[in-house]
Amino acid sequence: MTDMQTPAAPQLKRIDAINWNRLQDEKDLEVWNRLTSNFWLPEKVPLSNDIQSWNTLTSEEQQLTIRVFTGLTLLDTIQSSVGAPSLMPDSRTPHEEAVYANITFMEAVHARSYSSIFSTLCATRDVDDAFRWSEENPTLQAKSALILERYYSEDPLMRKVASVFLESFLFYSGFFLPMYWSSHAKLTNTADLIRLIIRDEAVHGYYIGYKFQLAYEEETPERQAEVKQYAFDLLMDLYDNEVKYTESLYDGVGLTEDVKKFLHYNANKALMNLGFEALFPDSVTDVDPTIMAALAPNADENHDFFSGSGSSYVIGRAEATEDDDWAF
Amino acid sequence: MSESPRVVYFSTKSGNTRRFVEKLGMPAERIPFEHDAPPLKVQSPYILIVPSYGGGNASGAVPRPVIHFLNDEHNRRFIRGVIAAGNTNFGTAYGIAGRIVAEKCDVPLLYRFELFGTPQDVANVRQGVTSFWQQHQ
Numbered sequence: 001m002t003d004m005q006t007p008a009a010p011q012l013k014r015i016d017a018i019n020w021n022r023l024q025d026e027k028d029l030e031v032w033n034r035l036t037s038n039f040w041l042p043e044k045v046p047l048s049n050d051i052q053s054w055n056t057l058t059s060e061e062q063q064l065t066i067r068v069f070t071g072l073t074l075l076d077t078i079q080s081s082v083g084a085p086s087l088m089p090d091s092r093t094p095h096e097e098a099v100y101a102n103i104t105f106m107e108a109v110h111a112r113s114y115s116s117i118f119s120t121l122c123a124t125r126d127v128d129d130a131f132r133w134s135e136e137n138p139t140l141q142a143k144s145a146l147i148l149e150r151y152y153s154e155d156p157l158m159r160k161v162a163s164v165f166l167e168s169f170l171f172y173s174g175f176f177l178p179m180y181w182s183s184h185a186k187l188t189n190t191a192d193l194i195r196l197i198i199r200d201e202a203v204h205g206y207y208i209g210y211k212f213q214l215a216y217e218e219e220t221p222e223r224q225a226e227v228k229q230y231a232f233d234l235l236m237d238l239y240d241n242e243v244k245y246t247e248s249l250y251d252g253v254g255l256t257e258d259v260k261k262f263l264h265y266n267a268n269k270a271l272m273n274l275g276f277e278a279l280f281p282d283s284v285t286d287v288d289p290t291i292m293a294a295l296a297p298n299a300d301e302n303h304d305f306f307s308g309s310g311s312s313y314v315i316g317r318a319e320a321t322e323d324d325d326w327a328f
Numbered sequence: 329m330s331e332s333p334r335v336v337y338f339s340t341k342s343g344n345t346r347r348f349v350e351k352l353g354m355p356a357e358r359i360p361f362e363h364d365a366p367p368l369k370v371q372s373p374y375i376l377i378v379p380s381y382g383g384g385n386a387s388g389a390v391p392r393p394v395i396h397f398l399n400d401e402h403n404r405r406f407i408r409g410v411i412a413a414g415n416t417n418f419g420t421a422y423g424i425a426g427r428i429v430a431e432k433c434d435v436p437l438l439y440r441f442e443l444f445g446t447p448q449d450v451a452n453v454r455q456g457v458t459s460f461w462q463q464h465q
Contacts (some may be wrong), residue, residue, distance in 0.1 A: 328432070
């Protein structure tokens, strides 16, 4: 794939016009439609309504929030500029390549939207300080290095593994904070924007993980065992680093243990996106219900029908189903 | 009436819902995914396990083959409950297809799980469905 002698000469690779009416994998169109119908821009969220709320935060809380968002900006930047493009050469179909183009752009929108939050709520000097902090913070730089090493590697399976870990695991030490503020009725418009990002990342992790599984299935059992080992090793390295990152950010506000549960819960989902069984037991994934509720604002029902707790006997609330397909 | 709870499910090529159903280890029938496959006709009570599509809209959330399956009045008569697969990242739309089917068919939404479910999800559903079945088949 790379020719070290002639780095300037691109390999001639034939390109055929993409025909969306002839699919090799229907998942490509399904995900393309999902991503394009979920498209959004930060301008649609009225962030300025959070200015008053922002001013109720202590300076320590403000600094934490800016740092958390700067860390998220770095991950989105990596994913847009390196991660998603690095998946394109190994696409199984032309449509898969187009989906990665969508993901590449959307990650740029995510990275850009944090700057919208900053320019609306924060003092320029505080933001500049946070960007400087992000460049010098050892645990933030360590996670960036762990991921980039895979993105620049010659192993297409590990590029997908690293991408899924970024999309489905690494973001969540950061996403925790706006959900926490939202659960305390603070920065609720900012939380609305973050929920849009959270929604997008779920589709990205699902799709890249799906394409990983297709390639993984084709490998020999020996190679599968090797890749699985590399994947779990990478997850544990990222996890150890993520715990340190979390402590450095959240110890001051006493939230570290709550964030760690959120990390475990999302690490399991990242593994499942890759087709692997969950690793962390239920005893350490019991995320605070107020955080889970903040993910789904205004949802008042509890669907634990079997245990009989909560408002359990739910015969779904009225949902307007506009599909013409329903015949009753 | 069968002794064991029966499951009817739909799963796309990614196979998350299929994996969950396999882990349950209950008799199960899959609503066909292929356009040209003969339609599934059920002859006895069942619990439907359905993934949710989309990221927030009710429209398009229930997979079209599931709608076609339920449009058959004969199939609809035997549904006893719904279990929905989804992802909490979709917020209020988590498992929305389950809510829609539950409402349209007037049966309870029994449970929601994410992706292909954790071992705890499998245990919860196995136990919950078994006792539910004794009362509602």
